[in-house]
Amino acid sequence: MLNIARKELKSMFASPMGWIILALLTFSFGTYYLNGVNNYFEVMSGSIRPAERIGVTQFVGQTVYGLASFIMLFAVPLLSMRLISEERRSQTMPFLFSAPLSISEIVVGKFLGLVVFLSILVVYIAAMLSTLNIWADIDFGYIFANSLGLLLLVSSFAALGLYFSSLTAQPIIAGILSFIALFVLMILDRFFAGDPTSTMLKFSLMRHFQSFAGGLMDTADLAYFGLFILTFITLTIRRLDADRLRG
């Protein structure tokens, strides 16, 4: 299982793709971070009432994590699309199937590989925000909740991307499909904004991220992400098992 994860990580860094995505994301997060810090004093000096005054962690964090959750929507499908479909296309599936590994190990290994790659970014963002501590007294709890939320969010993206990748032999199709599916899940809360009691709202990924973004760790949200990941991983395992059974 860990060997598969290692292999996936290695292949992400073997092509320029992984490096470019890392570099681009780092660049954009860095820019937003800088902007956030620059704007902080400007905005805060403008707000006179105490209620409008928020801490620097939250102010900068909001900008960076808001952007991160949005950008990951594009980045994760790009990375996840080739996980299984590429193996199908280049006929390397038998290599994994004939190794002494169960299908669950293969799938979970691939998922872990991608999550480890993505967590590089999550850790990076957290580290970047922590540097504020040099000048200010920051709220580490807020950063922790946000990091955890972001990690769960991207893991969910990755699980869904992995499933779509197992459906087809064309990475591009897998990428587009998972992007569309994620996009729909993200904006569900916009569609049903008029009716706050709608059950559809509960399926929105963004809505569950929202509470983490506010610095709140709710077990309901943890359970939602957990179930979301578990569901898609199970679906992927079943899909691959069907390959073996039906051929």
Place this chain on the structure above:
Amino acid sequence: MANLTVEAIELTRLYGGRAAVSDVTFSLQQGQVLGFLGPNGAGKSTTMKMLTGNLAPSAGSVKICGIDMIENPKEAKALIGYLPEMRPLYKEFTVDEYLTIAARLHNVSGKHIKKAVEHAKERCGLTHMSKRLIENLSNGYQQRVGIAQAIIHNPMVVILDEPTVGLDPIQIRDIRALIKEIGQAHSVIVSTHILPEVEMVCDHVQIIDKGKLVFNGGIDVLKQQRIGNKLLVGLRNAPAASQLAAIAGVAEVEPADGMWRIRFQDGTQPHEAIVQAAVQQGWGLYHIAPDQTSLEDVFVQLTYHETTNADEAKAA
């Protein structure tokens, strides 16, 4: 029946009601090389996929060294090295990286990985290609990497699906030698289209046609069928056929492309008598050689035989 490495019992695989492989039963002992022959679409690759656990059989079972592939797939798979028809290579890696991954996936322990990789490279003649990207290797070298991948964990059973495709004659010779070498300690199953190859490397042959096993036996049986009991004789001043037929031991004489095909009775060796008669009577002998039915002919006979049987069955 000591040291059975592979047992396939009544393997059947249906694709939407059509049987791609039906009722294939065979076993293989340690130290045997099994050649798997068959025309296109006969079910060779399907059988191999089932043996390696890439495809679940519709019925029947596979045992590798006594371990059931369906019940304990992990343990059984650990004993197999498999090179599928399409080489499963990650082209973005170098040869070393790829083989290291292969070794790790096959549970080669950390300290032995380096040694295993070196050994596999040595055996497949890849040592000078270590740092090259697989993508940039020639077809033949990629094939070698594929074979190296299959033998890296020193498996009990090595299954190679058309291993010599795309290789040049020297490489083919090397690979054949390698197969023979592996076959001494372990079991090897090789599928191929190239019939002489079977004769060279295999000691057991199976011919599969339309999903059914039509021949299963030692290579000697096949060779016997091949060499047969005929001589091809070329004579400049050929006598009448009756004169040839009169030589002791000759059973039948028939003309063949300006020469004579002489079939002799079982257990007789009329070669000398023919030569002597030719010299004495000045027939002008210029060619005498055993008339080999090619392996292709045997192959066609066996597979064709099956079709006619099936046709008869249909007609009845």
